[in-house]
Amino acid sequence: MSRVRLHEFWSAYKNSKLGISGLVILIFFVIVAFTAPLLTPYDPMQDKFLAEGSALPAWFKIFPQYSGLPETMDFTVQSEVNGAGWSFKLEGPIILNMQAPLTFTFKAADGVGFSGVAEFAHRFDYEYSPPYSFRVNMSLQFLDINNATYSAELYILTPESDSFLVWSSGPSRRPLEPPNISLDSKGIPFELKSRMGLEWHRNVAEHIFSKRGPYTMILRFRVDGDPGGPSILSVTLGRLVLHVPGRVHGVLGTDHLGSDLFSQLLYGSRISLMIGVSAAFISVIIGLLCGLIAGYYGRIIDEAAMRLVDVLLVLPGLPMLMILSSLFGRSIWNIVFLLGVLSWPGFARVVRARVLQLKTAAFIEASRAIGSSGSHIIFRHLLPNVLPLAYATVALSIPGAIMAEAALSFLALGDPDTPSWGRMFYSAHSFGAFQRLAWWWIVPPGLAITLLSLSFVFIGTTIDEVLNPRLRVVR
Template identity: 90%
Template sequence: MSRVRLREFWSAYKNSRLGISGLIILIFFIFVAFTAPLLTPYDPIRDKFLAEGSALPAWFKIFPQYSGLPETMDFTVQSEVDCAGWSFKFEGPVTLNIQEPLTFTFKAADRVGDSGVAEFTHKFNYEYSPPYSFRVNMSLQFLDINNVTYSAELLILTPEYESFLVWSIGPSRRPLEPPNISLDSKGIPFELKSRMGLEWHRNVAEHIFSKRGPYTLILRFRVNGDSGGSSTLTISLGKLVLHVPGRVHGVLGTDHLGSDIFSQLLYGSRVSLMIGVSAALISVIIGLLCGLVAGYYGRIIDEAAMRLVDVLLVLPGLPMLMILSSLFGRSIWNIVFLLGVLSWPGFARVVRARVLQLKTAAFIEASRAIGSSGSHIIFKHLLPNVLPLAYATVALSIPGAIMAEAALSFLALGDPDTPSWGRMFYSAHSFGAFQRLAWWWVVPPGVAITLLSLSFVFIGTTIDEVLNPRLRVVR
């Protein structure tokens, strides 16, 4: 298209309110697609457990009944002795090296009954409603262990001075394997729950953090020296992190895996644009070539092509996509290819009908009379005359491809590693969003699909009106 014709096209296009509206919406989604990594710090697939599963959006806290819900928090205890680290007290032959990392040593002479206690404490404030869970992670490096029996336990002391044992090990004569404390409140054994006075189905985190105020972490080691020589135990303490997943998170909350829904929405625009444009281009190119060749050469080529078109037109589209995607795999590129290959027959018929009108025109007969080849006539004379149909068809085919991919993903036949809007619908449907009336999980992808599809419909309709004068409306 020359600059002059392009200028004429834009002059006519910009007079259409519908076309300009579609263009503005499309530019918005393109902007979101390109800037998604800047608009959100989270990866929509890899970043899981950012908060509790199905956490509410953070802005829910403006309502009084949700104001106390916690966002995700990490209480960190540094491997040092100060306000950011541990306080300590010892009994028996225990010494402490306060240089980072914090290290304590039990050393006893050759006497049966020598024992010691090393107790580390750290206070922190919790001023929110009870969480659904918490996790504790801490590394313990055993530098020396010889002729001793030790045990260790981690307790949480509440504002009402009620202590809860949440982790324990020993008595043992060997280093801890793996050498770290890794605790999830959802996996606390029933034995420890029974000590807390809880039934097996009760939530430990809600019970421990039922009050607001100062809490204390207590890490206690008990060491007993054995007979038969000197007894030594040296342990280096790493950083301890108490992770409390939030019950509210981000702009749109989290899904069942604790992944950020807002990130999935932003990155979904990339997938939908890529799928829609790619599948529409494949479909239009195949339909354009098939229609040009069948319409110009006619006879057996036309007959064979049109019978193939008839077969593809009567096949049910979505069931075919479901079967083929199951056979060829659920890769996003397989889905794009299948959408393109199954969507061209209708456009091929339109192009063929237009070519049948054009091939008897005087300029085609003149070109044939001077000895032009069939390929020259097709690409030099016929193609430019049917391209206006292709421009509009590309734009109008994109919504169908976007909706088809969303339908496949909703039926669990989409690419599981791709953050598409259809995958968001599948997760919402499968993991209780509809039952909980979690509209912030369901409505945004639906609105996004609708707006993006409408933008291409507006653009395609306007292009059709501009390039096909008989369709223009009287303004």
């Protein structure tokens, strides 16, 4: 398209409010697609357990009934005494190295049996509603152990001075394997639950953090030396982290795996644009070539091409996509290719009809009379005359490809490793968002699909009106 014709096209296009509206919406989604890594710090697929599964959006806290819900937080205890670290209490023959990393050593002389207790405490404030869960991680490096039996226990002391044992190593004469405390409140054994006075199905985190105020984590080591020989136990304490997953998170909350829904929405614009544009171009190119060749050469080529078109037109599109995606794999590129290959027959018929009108025109007959080849006539004379049909068809084909991919993903036949809007619908449907009326999980991807599809419909309709004089609106 020459610069003059492009200027004429834009002059006509910009007079259409519908076309400008579609262009503005499309530009918005393109900007979102390119700036997604800048708009959110999270990876939509890799970053999981950012908060509780199905956490509410953080802005829900402006409402009184949600104001106390916790966001994700970490209470970190540094490996040092006092300051941001531990306070301590020692009993028996225990020596404490107070420089970081914090190390305590139990020593008992030959032939003497001693016991010792090393207790490390850290106080923190919790001023929120009860969480659904919490996790504790801490490394314990055993430097030396000989002729000694130890037991390590982790307690949480509540504002009402109730002490809850949440982890215990049990008596042992060997270093911990693996050498760390790794605790998930959802996996606390029934034995410890019963000591808390809880039934097996009760939530430990809600029970322990039922009150607001100062809490204390207490790590207690009890060491017993053997009477028959020198006893030693030396342990270095690493950093302890109490992780409380939030019940609210981000702009749109989280999905069932604790992944950020807002990130999935932003990155989904990339996938939808890529799928829609790629599939539409594949479809239009195949349909354009088939229609040009069948319309110009006619006879057996035309007959064979049109019978293939008839077969593809009567096949049900979505069931065919479901079957073929199951056979060839659910890769996003397989889906793009299948969408393009199955969507060209209708456009091929339109192009063929236009070519049948053009091939008897005087300029075509003149070109044929001077000895021009069929390929020369097709690409030099016929193609420029049917390209206006292709421009509009590309824009109008993209919404169908976007919605077809969303349908496949909703039916669990899309690419499981791709953050598409259809996959958001699938997760919402499979993990209870519809039953809970979690509209912040359901409405945004649906609205995004609708707006992006409408933008291409507006653009395609306007292009058709501008390039097809019979459709132009008299203003």
